[in-house]
Amino acid sequence: MIEFRSVSKQYPDGTRAVDEFSLIIPSRKTTVLVGSSGCGKTTLLRMINRMVDPTSGVIEIDGKDISTIEPVHLRRDVGYVMQNSGLLPHRRVIDNVATVPILKGVPKKQAHEDALALLDTVGLDRSLADRYPAQLSGGQQQRVGVARGLAANPNILLMDEPFGAVDPIVRTDLQNETLRLQRELDKTVVFVTHDIDEAFLLGDQVIILEKGAHIAQQGSPEEILANPVSEFVANFIGADRGKRRLAVSSIAHPQGDDLVLVDAGGYAAGVIAAPGGQLATANPTPKSRSISNKTSQAGDA
Amino acid sequence: MNIFAEGIAWLFDPAHYGGVDGIDTRIGEHIMISVIVLAIAAVIAIPVGYLIGHTGRGRVIVVVSGGVRALPTLGLMILIALNVGVGLEAPVIAFVVLAVPSILAGAYAGFDAVDRRTIDAARAVGMTEWQIVTKVEIPLGLPLLMGGLRSASLQVIATATLADYVGAGGLGHFLFLGLQTRDYPQMLAGSIVVVLLALFSELLFAILERLVVPAGVRAGERADNQEDVRAKSVRSRTATG
Ligand SMILES: Nc1ncnc2c1ncn2[C@@H]1O[C@H](COP(=O)(O)OP(=O)(O)O)[C@@H](O)[C@H]1O
Ligand SMILES: [Mg+2]
Numbered sequence: 001m002i003e004f005r006s007v008s009k010q011y012p013d014g015t016r017a018v019d020e021f022s023l024i025i026p027s028r029k030t031t032v033l034v035g036s037s038g039c040g041k042t043t044l045l046r047m048i049n050r051m052v053d054p055t056s057g058v059i060e061i062d063g064k065d066i067s068t069i070e071p072v073h074l075r076r077d078v079g080y081v082m083q084n085s086g087l088l089p090h091r092r093v094i095d096n097v098a099t100v101p102i103l104k105g106v107p108k109k110q111a112h113e114d115a116l117a118l119l120d121t122v123g124l125d126r127s128l129a130d131r132y133p134a135q136l137s138g139g140q141q142q143r144v145g146v147a148r149g150l151a152a153n154p155n156i157l158l159m160d161e162p163f164g165a166v167d168p169i170v171r172t173d174l175q176n177e178t179l180r181l182q183r184e185l186d187k188t189v190v191f192v193t194h195d196i197d198e199a200f201l202l203g204d205q206v207i208i209l210e211k212g213a214h215i216a217q218q219g220s221p222e223e224i225l226a227n228p229v230s231e232f233v234a235n236f237i238g239a240d241r242g243k244r245r246l247a248v249s250s251i252a253h254p255q256g257d258d259l260v261l262v263d264a265g266g267y268a269a270g271v272i273a274a275p276g277g278q279l280a281t282a283n284p285t286p287k288s289r290s291i292s293n294k295t296s297q298a299g300d301a
Numbered sequence: 302m303n304i305f306a307e308g309i310a311w312l313f314d315p316a317h318y319g320g321v322d323g324i325d326t327r328i329g330e331h332i333m334i335s336v337i338v339l340a341i342a343a344v345i346a347i348p349v350g351y352l353i354g355h356t357g358r359g360r361v362i363v364v365v366s367g368g369v370r371a372l373p374t375l376g377l378m379i380l381i382a383l384n385v386g387v388g389l390e391a392p393v394i395a396f397v398v399l400a401v402p403s404i405l406a407g408a409y410a411g412f413d414a415v416d417r418r419t420i421d422a423a424r425a426v427g428m429t430e431w432q433i434v435t436k437v438e439i440p441l442g443l444p445l446l447m448g449g450l451r452s453a454s455l456q457v458i459a460t461a462t463l464a465d466y467v468g469a470g471g472l473g474h475f476l477f478l479g480l481q482t483r484d485y486p487q488m489l490a491g492s493i494v495v496v497l498l499a500l501f502s503e504l505l506f507a508i509l510e511r512l513v514v515p516a517g518v519r520a521g522e523r524a525d526n527q528e529d530v531r532a533k534s535v536r537s538r539t540a541t542g
Contacts, residue, residue: 080422
């Protein structure tokens with residue numbers, strides 16, 4: 001569990017990036033911080049691994065005040081994935097992934113074996129292990145970045161707009177992989193994005209932020225969608241909300257036992273199993289979320 | 302016979318080899334002075350340049366030291382010699398002053414050119430400052446450092462001809478002696494050797510500069526330059542496959 005208690009951050013130039021922020025981030029869940037650019041998301045995230053120290057307030061990990069933990073030590077225990085992958089350009093993929101374990105004293109041979117296994121985990125072919133970052137696509141680089149973040153087997157994984165710079169199709173891939181990873185690995189993930197669809201897709205808990213990292217609303221995606229507490233939230237999630245609402249198409253006739261779903265614009269968003277004309281209701285959460293995401297993609301296209 | 306041919310002839314005259322005034326001896330001295338100067342300058346300039354590059358503090362030192370290059374080396378050398386006497390000391394100090402700015406600038410620029418995001422990422426995954434310097438900034442900064450050493454070496458080799466003015470030997474001997482005795486072929490022979498040494502240094506450092514580019518960085522450059530080539534090869538593969 002990560003707890004922020006009345007945390008503020010004022011940068012030396014006077015910018016108050018975070019103002020009296022309090023939040024409990026539960027373990028083994030994905031918490032998404034979402035808000036427009038400049039609202040303080042990155043600052044919040046980087047305070048968790050002491051890349052930024054708060055001006056006031058306390059941050060605790062599992063009850064321990066992190067200001068008492070040596071930053072280098074803390075960072076080696078917290079996975080961090082950033083937008084530009086942040087890979088070392090002069091090191092091969094395998095060495096990039098093995099960086100943190102080697103810093104922590106794992107023998108090189110062992111670290112390399114583990115790194116190869118991690119490439120499998122993040123869906124990269126092992127043949128890429130000897131490549132340099134510049135020889136990979138943007139999406140592959142991000143996967144390597146995730147593998148590196150996971151290499152020391154941290155309990156906490158921080159992700160700062162990790163898919164912001166890849167094209168939409170690859171992004172959808174990576175988002176689904178992230179959902180799969182989270183199911184398999186059970187980490188405490190803190191994920192930053194400005195994309196509300198991504199937030200709703202990935203988050204167990206979503207925190208919508210205004211400038212100064214003021215919390216506009218927090219809750220599960222369903223709670224927020226069902227009951228936006230303010231005009232601000234409604235606007236933030238609602239600009240394309242109509243697009244996100246799906247309906248069973250009355251024009252497109254079901255193919256066999258499937259129904260076609262369309263969005264507000266009339267674009268086909270996907271199909272849903274409907275044996276004998278009844279909607280299948282099992283396992284609603286991940287599936288319905290990934291459909292809502294595709295809808296917005298279709299609307300954007 | 303024209304003066305140039307006479308110079309060449311002087312250079313190949315076996316009588317001018319061996320002994321204290323032999324061309325070979327003077328080349329040896331010249332190289333020795335240059336290497337000593339570069340080594341001392343590097344020991345001073347590289348740590349300072351790295352420190353400035355890593356911390357981003359004290360950039361003004363790089364700028365000011367660049368201005369020092371404008372000091373007349375001959376005057377400086379004589380001034381020092383008046384204090385410490387004739388011999389190797391005065392020219393070495395004066396040439397170190399000449400060589401430091403280029404090396405300092407190269408060391409600093411090498412660090413400064415490393416993508417801030419790469420360094421930030423290295424820090425965020427838990428590298429200590431020392432590890433960031435040794436495992437990230439030094440390897441990525443080597444090509445620019447080599448560039449600095451290259452220009453320092455060129456300057457020192459050219460300027461080391463002044464050393465003999467205060468009795469420190471080197472190829473300047475042939476220039477000063479030739480000038481006094483109006484032995485122009487000898488002067489020319491000396492100059493030719495200096496030019497050859499300078500060219501050799503350029504070649505050496507040009508090779509080193511290429512060699513120290515990390516493989517991953519070179520791969521990146523290739524990837525940038527050869528988009529076209531790749532597109533073509535994909536096409537031909539599709540055609541044959
Ligand atoms: N190192 C810094 N120095 C000064 N101001 C900063 C610094 N980093 C971020 N800021 C400012 O703090 C605010 C929040 O930034 P950031 O946390 O990066 O927001 P986000 O990640 O949500 O875009 C912005 O106004 C930004 O300009
Ligand atoms: Mg940010």
